[in-house]
Amino acid sequence: MQESLKVLLIEDEADFAGVVRKLLENNRHFAFKVDWAQSLAHGLTMMDGGRYQVVLLDLNLPDSRGLETLRILLRAAPEMPVVVLTGIDDADVAMRSLELGAQDFLDKGEISGKLLPRSLRFAVAHKNSWLLAQSAKQEKETILDSLVEHVVFTDNQSRVLWANRAACEAVGKTREEVEGRLCYEIWADRGDVCPDCPLGLAMATGQPQAIERTSRSGKFWQIKGAPVRDPGGAIVGGVEMALDVTARKKAEEALAASEKRYRHLVENAADIIYRTDIDNIVTFVNKAAEDITGYGADELVGMKTDDLVAPEHRKQVYEHYRRQFELGQYKVYLEFPIVAKDGRTVWLGQNLWSVEENGKLAGFEAIARDITELRDAREALQAAYEGMEDRIAERTAQLEMAKRQWEDTFNAVPDAIAIIDRGHKVLRANKAMARLAGLQPHDIVGKESAWRCCTAATKASRPARTPA
Structure with missing residues (x-):
């Protein structure tokens, strides 16, 4: 029933x-x-x-x-x-x-x-x-409001359509105050598009872009831009994400400065710090290298760095550094696994740069951090993020279906229905109204004359009113 x-x-x-x-x-x-x-x-x-x-x-x-x-x-x-x-x-x-x-x-x-x-x-x-x-x-x-990153959605003219809480709070404005304004006016205090804007580049190239920038206040920002496309594939806007990485940047700079000035800080650093000759033979290691690898300093000095890298990654690590140095990139970051003395696999995030003496390559210096736990957390976060994307996609699909169902219902109603504004312009009309007026739906919507045609046609076809 x-x-x-x-x-x-x-x-x-x-x-x-x-x-x-x-x-x-x-x-x-x-x-x-x-x-x-x-x-x-x-x-x-x-x-x-x-x-x-x-x-x-x-x-x-x-x-x-x-x-x-x-x-x-x-x-x-x-x-x-x-x-x-x-x-x-x-x-x-x-x-x-x-x-x-x-x-x-x-x-x-x-x-x-x-x-x-x-x-x-x-x-x-x-x-x-x-x-x-x-x-x-x-x-x-x-x-999006729960993220610390600044998230801004704009049209293809850089006009803000939506911004999350972090982005609004950064400039002391509400969401309503930033929506409809040009993004570079709000966050860069400029009168024109930023020359290296990753969002503009993303919309121009159709590919995600990323840069790091120092603001006028001295903060370091990691900024990413990605294009947004309509169902037909046309780029209609973009999403920009900006993260304040000042703390990370300053930590890296402080570490580099202290390394040069204070050897005792090197010895007490939590990260591995080492030096090699031109043949990648270790000539110096700090205490952290012993703690993380399990080898003593006397064992590490004289060892070739390749021998520590997990065997299945050695070729990849070698090729990566070779390509970077051939391209003139003399300070390179890479993540790779090593095998500790007790057989454990330890993932390192390593910054390596070349050392020159008298204008000639003399060897390499590096700072490497144990990122094993960070890598595990990153993978777990990525899995959670992918799950979130699936949920958002599912919600979006539900919304699209609901929209189509509403439109189908609206157009399936046999009675002529039109919604008009105070100026008698049609905001929406169903197919029955279009047939009644002898017009196409797009000839009715937004046109006062079309609405009057509908009105005239409706009055002409309406029978005399009788009590219900």
């Missing part, structure tokens, strides 16, 4: 309430269960139980009049689908009702056994689609 759609009718006229109940409960295609409240206060009390799926609301009641009736009801139950009833054919009231959150607006003199059920079912479907969209939007904002 088909489950009944539970309707709360808030209407002060008993005769009309009886007509509505009869139209709905005698419907042969859909099942409805109608409860009746004669005042707004009575209706709100009945809604406390939360058992209704849609409200059919008369705006003019003994205890409330006009649009304030709708406002009060939606404040009490913002997620409730509402279809507004009125005895006055007022387009302005209809539009304002929809703007306030009603799903439909019906003239009491025009309701019928076909129109009323359709309107109620459409209201429920439309509200559910809206709630799904709001849920997806809120979930996205919650995720």
